[in-house]
Amino acid sequence: MRLIHAHICWTEDTPFSEQHQDIYYNPDKGHLESDYVFYSGNNLEPLIQNKRPLHLHIGETGFGTGLNFICLWKRIRETNESRSLHFISTEKYPLNRSDLKKALSNWPELTDLTDQLVPQYPLNTSGFHHLYFDNNRIKLTLMFGDAAESYSRLNAKVDAWYLDGFAPSKNPDMWSPELFREIARLSKPGTTFSTFTSAGIVKRGLRDVGFDVRKQKGFGRKREMLVGTFVENTTPTPIEKPWFELPASEKPKEVTIIGGGLSGCSTALALAERGVKVTLIEQESQLATGGSGNPQGALYAKLPVKQTIQGELHLSGFLYSVNMLKRIDPAESFWSQCGVMQLATSDKELARQNNLIDQETYPQELVSLKSAEELSEIANTAVNFNGLFFPTAGWVSPRALCDHFVDHPNISVVQQQVNDLSFAEGLWQLATQSGELLSASHVVICNAEMANQFNQTDHLPLKTIRGQVSITQAKPANNKLNSVVCGDGYISPAQNQQYCFGATYDLQGKERNVTQEDHESNLEKLGKVLPEIHADVASESNDLQGRTAFRCSTPDYMPIVGPAPVQDQLIETFAQLRKDRKWRFENAKAEHHPNLYVNTGHGSKGLITCPISAELLASMICDEPLPLPKDVIDAINPARFIIKKLIKQTI
Known part of the structure; x- marks a missing residue:
């Protein structure tokens, strides 16, 4: 859904928000203030200098001009170029692209980074938008919409918070108890925060949800600011749909994927770019011989008049695919942005x-x-x-795209037909038609309508x-x-x-x-x-x-993406749904087959749903912030059909 752009007037080179009657940054020392309040306030220097593989997850409450993101990105470049950053921010009133470029032009030393941000800056539509820089080492997720609502839909664990935005006196709706509760939900013991304000509403709000809050000297003429550390969540949010809760995961060293179409190849690349070794198993002699094999496919989304979950997935996927294609194939050798x-x-x-x-x-x-x-x-x-x-739409050659996806040093393609899956002694055993037995710690099933041929997935209604x-x-x-x-x-x-x-x-x-x-x-x-x-x-x-x-x-024309549930245990655990669909399950947990995932059912929408689904699965498997809103993730969860049958009393 389209949002209202920020209404800005300019005082010389300083942007002023007409909605909030306040400036976006200190006109003389905005970049220095960002470094002092947020970078130093969160004590990020040791985290960035750390030579261990570490993905730094930063949450921000007001993207504005993007100055905080640009300044942190610059710091990482100067301090430790091997550090990976995932910066997550919200904005209810996004700037238009020309205002963004003008606002950031005040700092010539940031031009190199600004020139990368501005072209990728999203269209003015609500939801999650993903931007990638420095060979995907720097990720920016922009959630356009209300801050509390946006963060309520996010699945992530944040290392440090940049609590920015217009002052509470100018923007009281943002600094709400609902936002503080979401900040606590997304934090872990040791998560830090810093903010330019020392307002009582912020201090009390953060303390009430489990942060240790301290005052320290503010920047320049500001007397005080707040910093602190998360201790424990004092207002935990009950799990509304425990059958959709995802299993814990740690980044694996290797993953095996069954199926070499768009879903399998895009999943392989998403994992390989994270440093995971991937074995891609395809039964045919070449990739993309099934539904992914047409010479050309239309790249666009049929949009609903009013926002729906399906429409949000399709729009998010379309925008993600277009941005990805512009990044990996700027010469348009296997696609065309012809409209x-x-x-x-x-x-x-x-x-x-x-x-x-x-x-x-x-x-x-x-x-x-x-x-x-x-x-x-x-x-x-x-x-x-x-x-x-x-x-901004166009066409893509799916087979050429698949070939490009697997052209990566971390991906090996094996021609085999997998007939059976079994789990023993912590490993999956893949029985092949040739009689060879392959082993894998993690498996992703991506072989289209054959995804339900295995005992673990035979309940999938493909x-x-x-x-x-x-x-x-x-x-x-x-x-x-x-x-x-x-x-x-x-x-x-x-x-x-x-x-x-x-x-x-x-x-x-x-x-x-x-x-x-x-x-x-x-x-x-x-x-x-x-x-x-x-x-x-x-x-x-x-x-x-x-x-x-x-x-x-699939019956609901939505893809199936996520961990494979154990059907019998899911039915037993949530059997009460047959009698009461609103039953509150306490301490109930969905059981899943260990390290087994599914990515299938994309129908004719694979060009816009496979790449974003691959990013979702790779993020799940590697324990990273998830790129889609929680209700969208729930809508494509493999367990949904079992739950629907329980509610309808047909199972």
Whole structure:
């Protein structure tokens, strides 16, 4: 959901918030104040100088101009370039990109870092946004929205808090008991905090939730500021859904992944970039031979008018994938940010799109409504319908993306078919078709609809949806489509002088061969929306090639990502749900198969859900802050189907 931008007026080079009637920073010594209050106030120097592998997790309550993040990043570069930082911050009124750049231009010595931050700065949409710098060693998670609400959705353990933001007298809504409770929930014994303010509401609020609070000299003319250390949580938050609580984990040395499609390859890279050795097992002779193997796939998210959990996952995943692709392939060798059109081919869809724009749910930089004439100009060919245009979207070659993902020194690809899993003496034993027995401490199952072939996962309700794309040669004179067009099907701009279009969506289909009937269906959909392109393609219809694959989906069309539950024990522990879905379970714990995870069921949305799901799984496995909100993580938890059956009394 789109937020209200910060309303800023400028006094010379100093930004002033009209919402809070206060300046963002000390106009002369803002960077020095940040170092004094937050860096020194939290005594971060020893942590950063430490030569041990250490991921430093910093939480902040007001991102503002990003000055605190930039100053800490600079300190790490100067002190210990091997140190990893995950900086997590919130902002209810984000600056626009031009104001952010202007605000940070006051410090020329920070220009190198500012020039990296500004291009990645997120669109003005609520939720979690992830930015990566210095070869992914520096991570920034920006949660756009109310601070207390944002942190209530975060799963993390924070090492130190930067309690920043406008003064309590100017911004009383932020400095709330709810925020202090979330800060305590996300802290551990020894977690520190520092803040520029010495207001009583802050001092009492932090003491009430378990912090030892002390005063010390403030910066410059400020007489006092507060620092302190977390002792214990005096107001613990009860666990609302214990069946979704995640098992504890420590970063492993190696992980084995079953399945070499988008989910498996993206998971492999996410782990490999954390220094984990990965064995990727694929039964076929090459990667991405299943649902991930089409020549081109549309990279965009179909957005709901009003925010839903599914919509939030898709938007977060889309923004994450686009940012990732810009980072790993700036030359666009296996993708193109050419824009995507989502055409309104029915009155119902046109009304939905008009409503989406009228609600001002999303910023224009993300999506706007265009006439058929405007879309025709963008596409460089006649378009028959009005529709939405996503300028930052495009297409991706999934197989090329998978090949890029596994081109990493920490990833080894093994061609084997795994038939069975068993756990003995602290290790997983993987029985292969060749008779070889492989061992692994951690296993991630990513083999699409075959993910429920194992005893540990046979409860997963996976289904296949058949799809066929049509492929034809695009003669140079006719190679004129400039953007992806989605109607009842989709077509991408020609890649290697070939058009790829389709795809059929057959819930019952089992035919694995390419059929002429499906070619004709794809041609009919194409002719409905792009008459000129259709005329060119139809003239070559006898030369149509194609590809058939089966998308792996689930009953709720959400992926399955997370630890594998022990079905019988989960049923026994939470059996009371059959009688009372609101029963409060005390000290109940969800049991999971040790170090066994699942990542499957992405359907036709793999390009936007696989990379963010891979980051989620890698963060779970390595005990890092999780990149998605807790309610979204719950919605894709593998245990959800068992719990739903208990509530419906069908198990």
